[in-house]
Amino acid sequence: MRPNFSRLTVIPLLLAAALAGACSEQPGERTKSAEGVALLNVSYDPTRELYEEYNAAFAAHWQETTGQRVTVRMSHGGSGKQARAVIDGLAADIVTLALAYDIDAIHERANLLPASWQTRLPGNSCPYTSTIVFLVRAGNPHGVRDWGDLIKPGIQVITPNPKTSGGARWSYLAAWGWALARELGTAEALQNPSAAPGFAAAQQEARRFVSALYGHVPVLDSGARGATNTFVQNGIGDVLLAWENEALLVIEKLGAGKFEIVMPSISILAEPPVAVIDHNVDRKGTRKLAEEYLAYLFSARGQELVARHYFRPRSAELASVAARRFPPVTTFTVAAVFGGWTQAQAAHFDDGAVFDQIYATSKAAGGS
Numbered sequence: 001m002r003p004n005f006s007r008l009t010v011i012p013l014l015l016a017a018a019l020a021g022a023c024s025e026q027p028g029e030r031t032k033s034a035e036g037v038a039l040l041n042v043s044y045d046p047t048r049e050l051y052e053e054y055n056a057a058f059a060a061h062w063q064e065t066t067g068q069r070v071t072v073r074m075s076h077g078g079s080g081k082q083a084r085a086v087i088d089g090l091a092a093d094i095v096t097l098a099l100a101y102d103i104d105a106i107h108e109r110a111n112l113l114p115a116s117w118q119t120r121l122p123g124n125s126c127p128y129t130s131t132i133v134f135l136v137r138a139g140n141p142h143g144v145r146d147w148g149d150l151i152k153p154g155i156q157v158i159t160p161n162p163k164t165s166g167g168a169r170w171s172y173l174a175a176w177g178w179a180l181a182r183e184l185g186t187a188e189a190l191q192n193p194s195a196a197p198g199f200a201a202a203q204q205e206a207r208r209f210v211s212a213l214y215g216h217v218p219v220l221d222s223g224a225r226g227a228t229n230t231f232v233q234n235g236i237g238d239v240l241l242a243w244e245n246e247a248l249l250v251i252e253k254l255g256a257g258k259f260e261i262v263m264p265s266i267s268i269l270a271e272p273p274v275a276v277i278d279h280n281v282d283r284k285g286t287r288k289l290a291e292e293y294l295a296y297l298f299s300a301r302g303q304e305l306v307a308r309h310y311f312r313p314r315s316a317e318l319a320s321v322a323a324r325r326f327p328p329v330t331t332f333t334v335a336a337v338f339g340g341w342t343q344a345q346a347a348h349f350d351d352g353a354v355f356d357q358i359y360a361t362s363k364a365a366g367g368s
Contacts, residue, residue, distance in 0.1 A: 037286060038072070039071070041095075042085065043076050046228075046243050058072065061301070077223050079099060083095070086106050087110045093289075095275055095277060096272070098169075100271070100341050103275050112278065113276065129270060129272075131174075132241060134240070135259055147209075159227060176206045177266060180337065187265075225246075228240065228250065232250055245309060263329055266330050266331070268331055
């Protein structure tokens with residue numbers, strides 16, 4: 001698949017340099033200065049380019065509206081790792097993470113925002129959606145077309161560690177859902193899989209498939225951008241399990257002649273959420289600014305920037321644009337297949353849960 005974007009250009013820069021990380025702020029850093037007011041947005045890995053442009057647009061909007069200058073500092077990393085940093089004291093005004101569970105954890109473990117945080121903005125506080133795709137090398141030399149091809153002999157799959165990366169958890173669950181649908185016979189069965197005949201046996205087959213898949217993973221980076229650099233810069237692996245926006249960004253930065261995107265038959269509806277960290281903004285006096293910063297993501301301008309950076313916008317007004325830019329894909333939700341993020345986390349990603357079990361088994365077996 002080759003994206004058909006009018007702004008698509010080949011930029012002769014190495015991805016590691018082109019996608020350089022932004023600075024982090026330490027707990028207690030001053031938020032007000034002679035230059036105005038500052039916010040800290042703690043985000044997950046593949047949003048660097050989006051927020052670089054969005055922050056400039058919001059700062060211009062805020063200064064025009066209020067006359068006040070604002071600086072937005074960024075911290076990027078694996079979503080789970082970022083949530084733990086906030087819990088441990090990183091003084092985020094807002095978090096823009098990969099999945100709701102990570103923000104729930106900030107409430108449950110540190111009580112820095114209310115349990116109802118997801119009701120405060122439209123779309124369950126998710127300004128865009130995304131999904132998981134495959135990035136392969138030019139010509140797709142291994143003929144990868146769907147999830148089942150990832151466990152062919154000799155194929156190496158690059159994906160980050162689901163213990164630290166939100167994107168990796170989406171990828172893991174996408175693979176599980178595909179295997180479940182294959183065993184149940186139809187994608188429609190994923191709307192309520194536990195009610196389908198043979199569900200228990202299908203769950204065991206899904207576990208077998210995902211275990212085999214991780215046997216083909218040679219290295220687990222801590223976040224999505226690290227995995228991208230492992231695949232693109234270091235030349236390791238045959239397939240990258242990637243956020244759709246991250247895969248499209250690779251095509252834009254390095255050119256369609258080096259990599260291709262494969263859309264699997266079934267993937268997952270990824271809904272990355274955003275939230276104000278109440279405890280921190282009230283202490284800093286930045287609540288109104290932080291709330292406006294997130295609300296602007298849902299504005300016409302914010303949604304335009306979301307789409308420009310290859311995330312699927314929520315805006316109905318941009319539906320026709322999204323239809324042209326993004327291919328149709330059959331998706332399922334975490335709620336339908338896994339009972340929501342709390343249940344998915346406990347069953348699959350907590351210490352000693354399914355991922356730990358199957359990864360230990362796959363490594364003991366010698367991988368692929």
